[in-house]
Amino acid sequence: MKMKWLHAGRKLLCGAGNPNLKNPFRAHVRGLKICLLGAKGTVGQPVSLMVKQSQWFEEVALYDQSSCRGLAIELNHIDTPCLVTSYEGEEGLKQALKGSNVVVNMTRSSLKPVTDKGDPFIDNAPATEQLSKFCAMHCPQAFHLVVTNPVNSMVPVTCEIYKKVNGCVDPARIFGFTTVNVLRASTFVADITQTPPETIKVPVIGGNTENTIVPILSKTEPCLNLSTEEKVRVTRAIQSAGQEAFKALEGKPSGLSTAYGITRMVENMAKAIFGEQGITECAYVMSNLIPDLRYFSSPVMLGPTGIQKILPLPELTNYESCLLQTAVETLKKDIQKGESYALS
Numbered sequence: 001m002k003m004k005w006l007h008a009g010r011k012l013l014c015g016a017g018n019p020n021l022k023n024p025f026r027a028h029v030r031g032l033k034i035c036l037l038g039a040k041g042t043v044g045q046p047v048s049l050m051v052k053q054s055q056w057f058e059e060v061a062l063y064d065q066s067s068c069r070g071l072a073i074e075l076n077h078i079d080t081p082c083l084v085t086s087y088e089g090e091e092g093l094k095q096a097l098k099g100s101n102v103v104v105n106m107t108r109s110s111l112k113p114v115t116d117k118g119d120p121f122i123d124n125a126p127a128t129e130q131l132s133k134f135c136a137m138h139c140p141q142a143f144h145l146v147v148t149n150p151v152n153s154m155v156p157v158t159c160e161i162y163k164k165v166n167g168c169v170d171p172a173r174i175f176g177f178t179t180v181n182v183l184r185a186s187t188f189v190a191d192i193t194q195t196p197p198e199t200i201k202v203p204v205i206g207g208n209t210e211n212t213i214v215p216i217l218s219k220t221e222p223c224l225n226l227s228t229e230e231k232v233r234v235t236r237a238i239q240s241a242g243q244e245a246f247k248a249l250e251g252k253p254s255g256l257s258t259a260y261g262i263t264r265m266v267e268n269m270a271k272a273i274f275g276e277q278g279i280t281e282c283a284y285v286m287s288n289l290i291p292d293l294r295y296f297s298s299p300v301m302l303g304p305t306g307i308q309k310i311l312p313l314p315e316l317t318n319y320e321s322c323l324l325q326t327a328v329e330t331l332k333k334d335i336q337k338g339e340s341y342a343l344s
């Protein structure tokens with residue numbers, strides 16, 4: 001009988017769709033709310049699991065066009081303090097976003113099979129447009145991380161929608177996710193130099209597609225002596241890693257390493273919100289670092305209200321300058337595509 005009651009009580013405490021049901025024993029968790037859009041997907045599910053284990057979030061709000069109720073119930077069986085809630089429909093989306101400090105857009109809206117890559121922009125722009133409208137209305141102050149590809153165009157879509165809805169956008173709070181390229185860069189450099197990957201830091205600038213990803217291997221920390229041949233080999237490996245994994249995963253993106261990178265990014269956002277100083281991450285943001293581009297990925301310093309500082313471009317080698325030139329030409333078109341879509 002007691003077990004039954006406990007089970008029923010536990011069911012209620014799962015709080016799927018009911019954010020008011022909070023366990024007072026969870027109160028010691030840092031009080032931030034994160035909302036995960038597209039939580040049911042290949043990327044969304046491992047992110048939900050990893051964020052459930054984070055000490056920085058009090059509530060993890062799951063939203064997807066397909067119900068996340070079961071996912072929330074299951075995750076709440078994990079005995080970490082934060083509460084996972086799930087929301088459905090338009091009213092649910094508003095509730096999911098309300099009070100969120102961090103929002104992650106990881107949606108992919110194609111009805112086509114995942115193996116048919118098609119044009120991810122055409123597939124994904126409508127959902128990003130619709131969800132950004134809700135974010136602009138219900139949590140304009142949240143740190144908004146755009147994971148949905150093509151990031152090069154989806155960040156401009158997101159920013160333009162905020163401008164349309166609110167008349168302005170805070171460029172310090174909208175981030176395009178590129179961390180997975182940085183993870184790959186550290187790992188590949190470590191492999192070639194036989195060093196521990198977690199000690200290697202490589203700035204990766206530009207954008208998030210093969211010919212816009214520009215690793216700055218000349219500024220690797222600690223300073224490493226790679227031959228020209230090694231630099232070219234590692235650069236190509238970093239640029240093509242997403243597509244290689246996509247093929248090997250038979251038409252699915254790298255869900256797990258992406259989830260790891262997203263968790264690192266949102267935890268760093270949380271630390272910055274709580275006042276930790278000196279946190280830098282690479283992200284694709286509104287920037288005037290490159291005169292011809294309105295958006296660019298580079299190391300940025302985080303603060304309690306978003307990007308505190310976009311770090312200056314380091315001095316590049318001739319090889320890196322050539323890569324950057326190619327990236328700039330593609331980025332101009334990608335940015336234009338996103339802005340025109342949002343303004344049409």
Ligand SMILES: NC(=O)c1ccc[n+]([C@@H]2O[C@H](COP(=O)([O-])OP(=O)(O)OC[C@H]3O[C@@H](n4cnc5c(N)ncnc54)[C@H](O)[C@@H]3O)[C@@H](O)[C@H]2O)c1
Pocket residue numbers: 037038039040041042043044063064065066106107108109120124127130131146147148149151177178180208252253254255258
């Ligand atoms: N930036 C990066 O480095 C990076 C890396 C990997 C994946 N991605 C991108 O992340 C996205 C997600 O990839 P995935 O493999 O998890 O896709 P997926 O198809 O497995 O999952 C996407 C989820 O989004 C949901 N969704 C679609 N439209 C929605 C809407 N309007 N509202 C709410 N939910 C909606 C779907 O129901 C689905 O559960 C893709 O755009 C992918 O390209 C980016």
Ligand SMILES: O=C(O)C[C@H](O)C(=O)O
Pocket residue numbers: 149180208241242243245246253254258
């Ligand atoms: O989703 C993709 O196209 C690949 C993704 O950006 C990745 O780098 O793994």
